Amino acid sequence: MVAPAIKVRDVSKAFLVPHEQRLRLKEYFAHPRRRTTYELNEALKNVSFEIAPGEFFGIVGPNGCGKSTLLKILARIYRADAGTVRVNGRLSPLIELGVGFNYELSARDNIEINGMLLGLTPAQLDAKFDDILAFAEMERFVDQQLKNYSTGMVLRLAYSIAIQVPFDILLLDEVLAVGDVSFQAKCFESFVTMREQGKTIVLVSHDLGAVTDFCDRALLLSDGSVQLIGDPLEVVDAYLERHGGARAAEGIER
Amino acid sequence: MSEPELHRGGAEEGSGTTEELSDAPGGKTPAQRRSRRVKAQYITREPPLRDRLSRVARIVRVLSRTDFKLKYAGSLLGYVWSVMKPLLYFGILWVVFQSIFRSEIRHFPLYLIIGLVLWTFVADAVAATLPSIVARGSILRRISFPPIVIPLASTLTALMSFVVNLLVVVVFVAAARLTPSPSWILLLPLFIELYLFVLGLTLVAATLYVRFRDVAQIWEAVTPLLFFTAPIVYPVTILPDWALPIIAFNPFVQIMQDARQVIIGPDGGTEIPLLGGLADHLAPLGVTAFLCLASLWLYRREAPRLAELT
Numbered sequence: 114m115v116a117p118a119i120k121v122r123d124v125s126k127a128f129l130v131p132h133e134q135r136l137r138l139k140e141y142f143a144h145p146r147r148r149t150t151y152e153l154n155e156a157l158k159n160v161s162f163e164i165a166p167g168e169f170f171g172i173v174g175p176n177g178c179g180k181s182t183l184l185k186i187l188a189r190i191y192r193a194d195a196g197t198v199r200v201n202g203r204l205s206p207l208i209e210l211g212v213g214f215n216y217e218l219s220a221r222d223n224i225e226i227n228g229m230l231l232g233l234t235p236a237q238l239d240a241k242f243d244d245i246l247a248f249a250e251m252e253r254f255v256d257q258q259l260k261n262y263s264t265g266m267v268l269r270l271a272y273s274i275a276i277q278v279p280f281d282i283l284l285l286d287e288v289l290a291v292g293d294v295s296f297q298a299k300c301f302e303s304f305v306t307m308r309e310q311g312k313t314i315v316l317v318s319h320d321l322g323a324v325t326d327f328c329d330r331a332l333l334l335s336d337g338s339v340q341l342i343g344d345p346l347e348v349v350d351a352y353l354e355r356h357g358g359a360r361a362a363e364g365i366e367r
Numbered sequence: 368m369s370e371p372e373l374h375r376g377g378a379e380e381g382s383g384t385t386e387e388l389s390d391a392p393g394g395k396t397p398a399q400r401r402s403r404r405v406k407a408q409y410i411t412r413e414p415p416l417r418d419r420l421s422r423v424a425r426i427v428r429v430l431s432r433t434d435f436k437l438k439y440a441g442s443l444l445g446y447v448w449s450v451m452k453p454l455l456y457f458g459i460l461w462v463v464f465q466s467i468f469r470s471e472i473r474h475f476p477l478y479l480i481i482g483l484v485l486w487t488f489v490a491d492a493v494a495a496t497l498p499s500i501v502a503r504g505s506i507l508r509r510i511s512f513p514p515i516v517i518p519l520a521s522t523l524t525a526l527m528s529f530v531v532n533l534l535v536v537v538v539f540v541a542a543a544r545l546t547p548s549p550s551w552i553l554l555l556p557l558f559i560e561l562y563l564f565v566l567g568l569t570l571v572a573a574t575l576y577v578r579f580r581d582v583a584q585i586w587e588a589v590t591p592l593l594f595f596t597a598p599i600v601y602p603v604t605i606l607p608d609w610a611l612p613i614i615a616f617n618p619f620v621q622i623m624q625d626a627r628q629v630i631i632g633p634d635g636g637t638e639i640p641l642l643g644g645l646a647d648h649l650a651p652l653g654v655t656a657f658l659c660l661a662s663l664w665l666y667r668r669e670a671p672r673l674a675e676l677t
Binding site: 124128185188189190191192193194195196197198199200201202204206208209213214215217218222225226227229230231232234235 | 406407408409410411412421422425426428429430433436437440503505506507508509510511512671672674675
């Protein structure tokens, strides 16, 4: 049997949200006996699932249900409190609308920084540089500071970097939300290519149409727990039934 | 297919999280109780150590280069400013103190500029590195990489300015008509000690700053104290006897006095008559070593959670 690309077992993650911001030592000295009251935000509760190599896997759920936290744990950015995450292959994450760009620097510098952070060597970066720019369609603006770019253009650049890095597993968080029609079409094209290349893709999206069109399987996350894993159409239906109004459901049906 | 060789990552550090949870009030939720027992694991096939180290080196290089670029972005004179700063200090302090200390210290201008260039390195490195992890939080929350590269890159940027500033010292050496001797090679281990001291200091500051923003205020208050308690402007000999054993533990004082002694010679107010004998060097070296180890311990403890706290 082929080992899964991603195997998540019983993963839980809680954030302690202090009721008062307590970033100062003063509070410790002023009230040594008093414990700040925390709200325990259980972002993920016993999440388990497996993704096979080459699978296109969708994750849907309402805002704040833990989707981004889950992706960050998969990408090893956050550490789970409990459970096991097993990742088989090189990961390329695209989380929270874009990699960590520095808006004071040019696109060229940002491509270099992020390429290095994602594990490219200088030689690999040189080889990929033109492809990254070409896919983002920003050859003309390469030496402009990023702060002069629109959100959509920044996202294009981020996506372009994320898919040019050598990877086996791609984590995509809401890439389709900001791009224009032509960029979305381009994303869809690249989805098809990557699938043909046998890449594993995890897509978190509110674009339910894209989830049903591209994903082999999908997962419905709600309140930090897995509600349903299976056929994307069923999962999207369940999501709409539980969380979307009837009107949204109609919109998708059409 | 058989499973590839797997590296277990992070299983040993899970306790940091559970410790944190015990801060919560009242009874424990089931998830918390479980998290005490079951440690979180992230299992993946790690690239060989050499590849990981070279990745870290590449990240440090690109980050420190862009740090340098950003620092002087939009300024006309660029890194000339990094030379100007110790020179401006020098101008003022020389005018004020030359009549007092000129007779006491041979080559007072050189004595002063060595102290100021070394001090500028420490002060600039801490000022730049202290907020660096928080400032780079947006990258930390999107890509997984060892957070230590951020303070490393930031201190290396300061080191670049320091090297440029050493040219100023060279000019002063020429003006004092001193000829370099082979023993000046001793400056190299001294500068390495200085860098390690600064790295330990800034790693502690930058890591703590993520949780406690007070660290910035504390450093701001402590900076002038350190400047005036170290014999940067004045000779050690004017300090009262009781103060000497205290400042003897400051690695910066030892490094500065040793550097002056190498360059100017033994009888120019450069001595460190502090604890006497070997202890003059063992004490500050011990402090530096302790600081480095403590900073690594603190960093390793905090590293897994830095991304979510920034």
